[in-house]
Amino acid sequence: MTLDKKAARTEALALRAKISPAEADAFAQRLARIGPELARAHGARAVSAFASIGDEIATGPLLAALHAAGFVVGLPITGKIGTPLSFRLWTPETRMVEGRMRIPEPPAEAAPVVPDVLFVPLAAFDRRGHRIGYGAGFYDRTLAALRAEKDVVAIGVAYAGQEVLFVPNDDHDEPLDMIVTEKDTILTADAA
Secondary structure, rough: OOOHHHHHHHHHHHHHHHOOOOHHHHHHHHHHHHHHHHHHHHHOOOOEOOOOOOOOOOOOOHHHHHHOOOOOOEEOOOOOOOOOOOOEEEEOOOOOOOOOOEEOOOOOOOOOOOOOOOEEEEEEEEOOOOEOOOOOOOOHHHHHHHHHOOOOOOEEEEOOHOOOOOOOOOOOOOOOOOEEEHHHHHHHOOOO
């Protein structure tokens, strides 16, 4: 894959769009199996994931598994451009509403959550833990704000084919601690 962020994002997302339904389901089930183990291994009480949209890895099974394992589960709330995400409580009974970016999110009356472990969506990644997101910088700002307050673990979620050799990074880019793919769990070089 190319090193230009915009081109790498486009290429990785095109690859992700070609994943078969069977492969997508198998990965969703793998993520649901190992997600609670990873959160537990990092001493998490509260865990955030994301409400998948389009051809993102389906997170419904992960959310259900985290809840069943006794974690406080939060989903991101997208605010204004240039601000970090906030998180609200999710349970299987939560009636989701359409958020600012047309992404499902818990309603305004749901309790706030401050995650210890975050499962993070992405377009492309490298083994150093650098990611290419969707271009708005929400997760970089969020991870920076959370890391200024406490230790948090950021776990990227992607297909193995979304890996690139090198993601150019800027001072404001926040690295991932690990990445889970359908094939492997990668402890990133910068986190090791």
